[in-house]
Amino acid sequence: MTTNSATLAPELAVSEWFNTLKPLTLREHIGRPVLLHTFQLLCPGCVSASLPQVQRIEHVFAGTDLQVIGLHTVFEHHAAMTPVTLKAFLHEYRIRHPGGVDLADGKSDIPVTMRRFALRGTPSSVLIGRDGSIFHTSFGVEEDMALGARVAMALAAPLRTPTATDASADDGPACSEDHCAIPPTRAA
Amino acid sequence: MTTNSATLAPELAVSEWFNTLKPLTLREHIGRPVLLHTFQLLCPGCVSASLPQVQRIEHVFAGTDLQVIGLHTVFEHHAAMTPVTLKAFLHEYRIRHPGGVDLADGKSDIPVTMRRFALRGTPSSVLIGRDGSIFHTSFGVEEDMALGARVAMALAAPLRTPTATDASADDGPACSEDHCAIPPTRAA
Amino acid sequence: MTTNSATLAPELAVSEWFNTLKPLTLREHIGRPVLLHTFQLLCPGCVSASLPQVQRIEHVFAGTDLQVIGLHTVFEHHAAMTPVTLKAFLHEYRIRHPGGVDLADGKSDIPVTMRRFALRGTPSSVLIGRDGSIFHTSFGVEEDMALGARVAMALAAPLRTPTATDASADDGPACSEDHCAIPPTRAA
Amino acid sequence: MTTNSATLAPELAVSEWFNTLKPLTLREHIGRPVLLHTFQLLCPGCVSASLPQVQRIEHVFAGTDLQVIGLHTVFEHHAAMTPVTLKAFLHEYRIRHPGGVDLADGKSDIPVTMRRFALRGTPSSVLIGRDGSIFHTSFGVEEDMALGARVAMALAAPLRTPTATDASADDGPACSEDHCAIPPTRAA
Numbered sequence: 001m002t003t004n005s006a007t008l009a010p011e012l013a014v015s016e017w018f019n020t021l022k023p024l025t026l027r028e029h030i031g032r033p034v035l036l037h038t039f040q041l042l043c044p045g046c047v048s049a050s051l052p053q054v055q056r057i058e059h060v061f062a063g064t065d066l067q068v069i070g071l072h073t074v075f076e077h078h079a080a081m082t083p084v085t086l087k088a089f090l091h092e093y094r095i096r097h098p099g100g101v102d103l104a105d106g107k108s109d110i111p112v113t114m115r116r117f118a119l120r121g122t123p124s125s126v127l128i129g130r131d132g133s134i135f136h137t138s139f140g141v142e143e144d145m146a147l148g149a150r151v152a153m154a155l156a157a158p159l160r161t162p163t164a165t166d167a168s169a170d171d172g173p174a175c176s177e178d179h180c181a182i183p184p185t186r187a188a
Numbered sequence: 189m190t191t192n193s194a195t196l197a198p199e200l201a202v203s204e205w206f207n208t209l210k211p212l213t214l215r216e217h218i219g220r221p222v223l224l225h226t227f228q229l230l231c232p233g234c235v236s237a238s239l240p241q242v243q244r245i246e247h248v249f250a251g252t253d254l255q256v257i258g259l260h261t262v263f264e265h266h267a268a269m270t271p272v273t274l275k276a277f278l279h280e281y282r283i284r285h286p287g288g289v290d291l292a293d294g295k296s297d298i299p300v301t302m303r304r305f306a307l308r309g310t311p312s313s314v315l316i317g318r319d320g321s322i323f324h325t326s327f328g329v330e331e332d333m334a335l336g337a338r339v340a341m342a343l344a345a346p347l348r349t350p351t352a353t354d355a356s357a358d359d360g361p362a363c364s365e366d367h368c369a370i371p372p373t374r375a376a
Numbered sequence: 377m378t379t380n381s382a383t384l385a386p387e388l389a390v391s392e393w394f395n396t397l398k399p400l401t402l403r404e405h406i407g408r409p410v411l412l413h414t415f416q417l418l419c420p421g422c423v424s425a426s427l428p429q430v431q432r433i434e435h436v437f438a439g440t441d442l443q444v445i446g447l448h449t450v451f452e453h454h455a456a457m458t459p460v461t462l463k464a465f466l467h468e469y470r471i472r473h474p475g476g477v478d479l480a481d482g483k484s485d486i487p488v489t490m491r492r493f494a495l496r497g498t499p500s501s502v503l504i505g506r507d508g509s510i511f512h513t514s515f516g517v518e519e520d521m522a523l524g525a526r527v528a529m530a531l532a533a534p535l536r537t538p539t540a541t542d543a544s545a546d547d548g549p550a551c552s553e554d555h556c557a558i559p560p561t562r563a564a
Numbered sequence: 565m566t567t568n569s570a571t572l573a574p575e576l577a578v579s580e581w582f583n584t585l586k587p588l589t590l591r592e593h594i595g596r597p598v599l600l601h602t603f604q605l606l607c608p609g610c611v612s613a614s615l616p617q618v619q620r621i622e623h624v625f626a627g628t629d630l631q632v633i634g635l636h637t638v639f640e641h642h643a644a645m646t647p648v649t650l651k652a653f654l655h656e657y658r659i660r661h662p663g664g665v666d667l668a669d670g671k672s673d674i675p676v677t678m679r680r681f682a683l684r685g686t687p688s689s690v691l692i693g694r695d696g697s698i699f700h701t702s703f704g705v706e707e708d709m710a711l712g713a714r715v716a717m718a719l720a721a722p723l724r725t726p727t728a729t730d731a732s733a734d735d736g737p738a739c740s741e742d743h744c745a746i747p748p749t750r751a752a
Contacts, residue, residue: 056331056333057333060331060333060334060337061337143244143248143332144331144332144333144336145244145245145248145332145333145335145336146248146336147333147336148332148333148334148335148336148337148340149248149249149336149337149339149340150340151337152336152337152338152340152341152344153340153344156340156341156344
């Protein structure tokens with residue numbers, strides 16, 4: 001398979017993994033579509049809307065080769081959302097797909113993967129195509145029907161030649177009532 | 189376009205049309221996917237679930253060439269669900285897509301198109317592919333995500349060679365609480 | 377029991393009853409609270425919200441002496457909402473409490489009881505206290521919690537001395553998206 | 565006011581308060597109804613259902629003298645649900661009523677107040693009457709309409725003579741899917 005490495009999605013930077021025996025990389029998933037779901041455990045919109053939606057995605061697309069990966073991207077209340085709390089959260093909410101803690105490198109309140117993908121807050125989802133490039137990025141929660149259609153398109157899509165514009169994030173909902181957008185003063 | 193007429197979806201039989209200046213046929217839509225949504229105005233599951241879902245489909249797939257067609261398939265309470273009542277119903281529920289009244293030919297309580305497609309009750313949906321053959325038939329209400337994915341697949345699908353088995357209806361939910369399945373004694 | 381007849385709620389005027397062996401009057405219910413729920417079968421807000429809410433009221437207050445009475449107050453689409461259609465509607469939606477068709481006297485598009493209570497559209501609810509006077513009138517749908525509290529207060533309330541101002545309707549939601557408010561030009 | 569101290573509700577035992585300048589006691593609230601809402605921040609049923617319901621109670625009964633008090637009763641995942649995490653949780657979920665952390669005394673995984681009230685898990689609610697005795701205890705989430713009616717009754721109730729049986733907890737829903745019932749082996 002030939003891919004244009006200049007336009008591949010950025011790689012994950014994870015400090016701790018859950019629900020998987022070994023660390024995952026996006027590179028090793030080239031050939032399969034990946035849904036990367038980023039969240040914080042104290043983000044109301046993540047808990048009430050995007051995490052249940054991800055579980056519906058897992059149910060509807062169970063027979064396909066879609067890979068779902070969670071990523072805990074803490075950019076606020078760092079002392080309140082530790083890996084210990086995350087582990088109990090994943091247990092109580094019965095979240096079974098592989099997930100990681102986005103790497104905090106001390107250079108910013110915003111963790112590394114979140115900066116690499118230029119995500120604006122939580123919940124954000126990045127759908128990565130079979131060719132390893134970004135198919136779609138969203139901030140906030142899409143309608144189930146639109147998301148189901150988009151995932152089906154990623155599953156059906158022939159290998160594309162990735163282009164530079166693929167990596168740009170679109171303008172999703174502002175999610176203002178959840179206080180989960182990155183404040184402008186902290187943005188990478 | 190070459191199609192195998194033996195395996196095309198059956199044609200509609202309609203006694204009265206709404207929201208369209210001229211009668212529609214499935215034949216003339218070959219080349220476009222069609223979602224045929226069948227309902228009764230006194231079917232609780234249709235009013236609360238499948239009709240709002242059809243409106244979400246119209247919204248999400250507004251930019252595509254999907255054609256939505258409604259069909260009022262009265263198989264019970266015939267005196268209660270006349271075209272006069274249907275017209276007011278469509279007005280109050282703001283249903284704008286083309287729709288027809290399934291032809292009652294006096295040979296059965298079940299109208300003609302409903303018999304041709306061997307539908308089991310309301311709501312039922314028939315997704316017809318670009319080649320004019322039946323892509324999927326469902327009885328009851330699917331999850332939005334699964335339906336969004338299915339419509340996306342019908343939109344993306346290359347022309348298939350229709351086969352005889354395509355026309356068979358699948359086993360959807362029983363919808364028993366809505367009293368809308370055709371009673372065995374009346375089934376065509 | 378002494379009541380001040382000048383301030384009693386107006387009496388019902390009904391042309392046909394359902395779910396009861398004999399006609400009902402508000403007078404004969406003095407001593408019990410009555411919830412009078414007015415609706416139209418083609419009113420979307422009635423079907424999706426107020427009728428299910430009335431069924432929750434019947435469930436929660438099943439052990440009390442609250443009497444629920446439905447009233448089909450047709451003020452538009454008269455040919456579409458006949459008693460034949462209403463009867464099938466009540467059957468399919470499993471509405472079991474006593475209900476009547478508000479009397480159309482030919483003097484107005486608005487039926488008689490609706491005019492007597494000065495109701496503004498559908499759904500409207502009139503809660504009548506043990507003393508036979510109007511406890512509360514609402515247009516549109518209240519929150520379950522507020523309505524549950526109000527019914528509990530009517531059940532708990534000692535007999536009041538009705539006053540003239542009790543009969544005034546309050547300002548509920550406008551229900552504009554359902555097209556169910558009485559048009560100003562037809563108002564009684 | 566005369567009360568029978570033997571049958572008053574047990575007092576709160578709290579290690580840390582939020583949203584209040586001074587500690588609260590149930591004793592000082594005698595004369596007002598109190599809704600004591602117990603929860604854990606990683607309890608799915610609390611986050612999705614009972615906390616939003618408490619906020620609806622605050623809205624509907626804003627004009628009354630009902631006092632709402634929250635209590636974080638951690639009986640599992642103690643390291644994951646610390647006061648630091650609770651504080652961020654209350655901030656992000658915009659919970660403004662006074663709340664406390666139920667006292668962990670090291671004698672049991674179950675904190676002190678939870679043991680005093682013999683609560684079975686989270687969410688649990690204790691409605692305390694104007695006389696300081698327990699009016700109703702529930703485990704799980706009641707319907708809004710029933711809860712609204714119950715709070716209205718507590719607001720309307722004259723002072724009762726508390727009796728010993730008032731303090732018994734009723735049998736609410738099992739909440740089994742949330743893993744939030746106290747395991748039998750840990751029960752006080």
